Amino acid sequence: MSDRTTLDQPVPGHAVLLDLRAGGYAPSHADADAEAAVYRALAAPQPVGERRFLVVDDADRLIAHQRLYERLSSYGPAQIVCLAVGAPGERTLRRTLTLGPPPAGVLWLLDDFRGPDAGALRPLVDVLATPEVFDAVLRGLGRIVNGVAVPSVRILEHDLTDEARARAWRQAIEALTGPDVPTPASIGPVPGELALLLDESVPRSLAGHAWLPAHGRAGAQLSACEDALDEAIEGHARVRGAAGLFGAAGRDADLPGDLERLAQALVRFRNTVADAFALAGGTRPTIEERGLLRDRGVQLPEMPREITRTGIVPALRDHTHELIGRRLPLRSVAARLTALAARTAPAGSAARLSRLDAICGPEQLDRLTARHPFLTGGPAPSAAAVTGLLAAIAGLWTGVGWALGPAVGLLAALLAQRMGRRRPNRSPDGRLDGGGSTGTVPRLFGGLAGGLAGAGAGSWLGLPLWVGAPAFAVATIAVVLLALRDWTRGVDDWWDRADPEGAGRVLKEIQALVVTTAVHDWLFADVRHHCSDGAGAVARLLKGLAATAQAHGGKEDRDPYGWETPAPETGATTPAAGARRGEPTGWDWDDSADGAGYGADHGSWPGGGTSGGAWPGAPRFGGDDPHPATAPAPPTAPTPPAPAPKWLERRYGDGGPALVDTLNGDLVEGVVTLLDTCWAGIERDPGNAGRAPLDRQMNELLDETRTRLERDAAASPPPGRDRGERPDAARLTGVAPEAVARLIAAADDDPALTVPLCGPEHLRLLTHEPGAVRRVRFVPETMRRGTTGDDIWRGAVEDVVWTDSGRHAGVLRLVPLRADVVRTVREEEGGAP
16 A cells, blocks of 8 residues: 555545554554544544545454444544455454445455455555545445445556666656756846846946036046046147147146146045945945945935845745756756855945056056156167268258258257157156157267268269259258157157056046945945845755755665564564565465455456566555564575466556656755745845755655655646646556556456455355446546547546546446345444444
């Protein structure tokens, strides 16, 4: 019998199992008396108006337990199906009116279901505990005289092999938890509310806000910086051309002073910003801190409408659900949330000082105020050569070339001397001077030498006037233009080395840093704390859930039905030797003396009645077990698994393609449900919400999912969840349902397919009235859904009972007894139980 019918783990809607036999039904209740068993059954939760009890009792104790059956109705009307286990020698059944129809009925089992053979009863109990079959059987018994019948059954069981079940469970747990992963550098896409906290963008509603108003200290210093920069740029524009070399603009300009004033203003502005950054400590500024920031010229607005603290946890919940919904392992989701927590945690505006130093550090200021030399004309040899060449061209004029050639060289030297006097790195008063070189001497000597050489060449060649005069004019103009070019290049080169325009970029970066700091370190400080703490709390919860799941998945495969054998001396539980999980080790249908009298051998039926091995999890009922728990079979000589009874056919699959995904999906949805109970606490106190362990709830989820895996290969959905598009049983077990369809269809024409649960000596006790037999055909709903379609069920009759869950399908025939076999006792005869 599976966990679904145990008293400790009742499934809503299913009949509550109650064992009143001598010795008890479950080992954990073996020493409990029948009275306590009834109270436990009454305490089991059941739907309102649907109180079902499946009672297993000794047939000869029904009268003695009359008051116990009456007590089952003490909390309201109850429906009772009693499995009365009889002995081979019994020929009559005595029962009270309490067990009469319509609220109750009795199935008399005259087969040998005692001692080591009691495990064969478990599949039948599984079937009858299903609410749909329970109700159909009770209705059938209500149409039978006295409400007593002997069942004749044929059951097909579709299940997983132990190896497939263990493998699927392990893979589902691994898919749920995942391996340990490092914190990723990239967080990936997040909801808009969280994205505002990850980048350094400014909300649209604050785009036009004046963070540094002009009337404040920082704003005034910023304006001074901008004014000094504008003056320097304007002065550079005047100096770099012909006006700077030949006009009054070059004489009056004071570029070194402008740069000095710019550097001083920049230092003051940078120090004011650094002072403001040092005020806040990672929390939203108080009223006093806002006043201090205003004193330094920083004006903070109110909280922007794009983000609020109340919207953070819902956004965090949506993000977590989205990650889990993508079937990312819990540890991967936790790693991403840990990265989110680290990225959103406010470090305080004081942490921005290092960024401020990188933007406006000593190197930038030193470069601006350094005394850079003014260099022009190039290397001395090239300056002398160029000037000498031009002077030689001017000296080609025959006769006067002796004067004109050296004069051009002298002109080049005078222009170089003028560049030196008006160099841009020298203040008019001489206070600031970076020095430099304009190549005056090389130009002078090169010009004189070249002029004399050109005059000599002109006299020797005797060139006419129309050659010498243009040559002189060209040389003179070239000297002037080359001087102007050298002046402009020299001014621009000095300006680039001082890089005043870089100060403009520094000002923009400092302003952007102030805005970023004000938004993300001051305005958003509480929101960032809330998000960081919340993301960290969820990450801790997910890591804890993953650890719990991994520990749960690493346990030894437990006996799902609780039937284990205590080891000798120590009392430790070990599986019974030679049996599958909890199987009986000595039961054999054919060991019965009258085993052949149960009808024709149906081994030719597809799958064979004895081809499946013993039923998994079958316990040893009663106290007559010939294989005591203290003397298990030695491992060196295991007992082979017992065959199934002829009325039970087992088909074990290796797991279908949807099994692992279905299990993982159930676990993922369960984890989401667990987290849903924590969001309110995370919203209220995220710093401590993730420290409350969910081990108990997670173990309950794992136990419930594992129970459904054991019960019906997870074909039934979790409690309270719709079946929806859940895969069919074939895709979960890997066993096709065609054999079930053939059995259901063949039951109309071949009653011999079912096996009476009585011996041949009891056949004369059964009635042979035509039409007296009631039949219940039952199939789990999951066996007719999914990829196989409904074609194989097209010929199914209308009276098939489609059960909501389960792994058993088949036919149950209720055969009435002769009228003289059942005695109804109207008053208690056996005394108190």
